[in-house]
Amino acid sequence: MPQLDFANPLVLTQVLWLLVIFGALYVLLSKVALPPIARVLADREAAITADLETARALKADADAAIAAQEKAGQKARAEAQAALRAAVDAAKAEAVKAEADLGSRLAADLAAAEARITAAKDQALGAVRTIAAEAAAEATAKLTGLMPDAGAVVAAVDAALAAGQRR
Numbered sequence: 001m002p003q004l005d006f007a008n009p010l011v012l013t014q015v016l017w018l019l020v021i022f023g024a025l026y027v028l029l030s031k032v033a034l035p036p037i038a039r040v041l042a043d044r045e046a047a048i049t050a051d052l053e054t055a056r057a058l059k060a061d062a063d064a065a066i067a068a069q070e071k072a073g074q075k076a077r078a079e080a081q082a083a084l085r086a087a088v089d090a091a092k093a094e095a096v097k098a099e100a101d102l103g104s105r106l107a108a109d110l111a112a113a114e115a116r117i118t119a120a121k122d123q124a125l126g127a128v129r130t131i132a133a134e135a136a137a138e139a140t141a142k143l144t145g146l147m148p149d150a151g152a153v154v155a156a157v158d159a160a161l162a163a164g165q166r167r
Helices: 009-144 150-166
Strands: none
Touching: 009 150
């Protein structure tokens, strides 16, 4: 290869100038161009690191807020369920009380109705007794032509009614 023929004096000067130019470029780049680039890279790295730390802190805050929200939601659900249970229990107690009140009113109405029925029955039986006694006295008078004793007729009707009730 003719480019690497170090016996040729031109190759030595070319290599020398190559080393001088590369040396000058190295010094120029390392002292002038690369320090601002290194600062920019360091600033960017610091900004990225700060942003990552801020993001981690915000994520931790968000996680804490989510946990607090979930805890508050669970507490609210528990309170709502307790309030619902209390309302259901109160409604049941009120229904039981209303049922007891209705039962007592119906029992009172039933007792009053039974008393009225008994009174009407007694009144009707009393009227039947009187009518039966008059009818028996008239029938006896028509059949026999004699007016029977009112006390005897009433006693006979009472005996007949008592025998009819025993059956």
